[in-house]
Amino acid sequence: MGRYSVKRYKTKRRTRDLDLIYEDLSSPTKIQGLKHQPLDEDKAGLAQYYCIHCARYFQDNKALAHHYKSKVHKRRVKQLNVNPYSTLEAEAATGLNLERFIDSVNNYKTNEAARRLMESQLLKNQLKENDEKDKMMYAQLFPEKAEQERKEATGNMGLKST
Template structure:
């Protein structure tokens, strides 16, 4: 064991692994829980200044802000954008549990397809809701929101006609 032992430096400032931090970032509840921790005298800064991506506590808010602008934090945040490997993936790469891995891949593809389908339905509902809200705000019945050949809604066409009529009466 030499003076510059690699083992000593590897464990001196050990941070949480990426897969554990990725799980912390997976839900809003866990993020809020980590950001709003109760006061703890044993942690730096009483546990109030915590970087979730790096899993580190800081003494003050300025030191946390300085850390977030740094290279180490940016590198860690970039690594967390990718989904970390699971134990099942590593076993499949070694040739074990390949069938289970393929089943999980199919399940994941199905979930992604469901997300896309739900997103399309959600987008359609949002558009419909926005049209209805516009109609409520302008006081125009919602049945008059179909578009004509020019791409304008009937309500817009009526508004243009009203503006033209007012311009004729003013002249």
């Protein structure tokens, strides 16, 4: 067999499908679970810096903040603002399950604004929460240095006010 006869699927840059990510963003428990994952040595940044919209792990909070400003992330957020294509929609196009599809469209219209508000409220402070987690982990790993830095910070605060 020649090297061109075998069809090769490009899975290196394959991302999670939009309908699965949309499901993750639909409930607050799933969002909180993805934001506060347990430490995992096999994932970048020990699985602590995760973009839910893009389903990607990042090395640190700075890289995650830079990603939030990128065109790729903004494009993915825009794609997720619309209800993703589903099998129910395909069946409705052929005339099957039309009533069920109409019910799902009405449900989407009534619940979408609340879902977006909930999503934005839960995700707007993610970078600050990550910074706080980093400080706590640093204090646990290096208690002497953290205490010394805290004393220097409080000492500098006193000098600035006088």
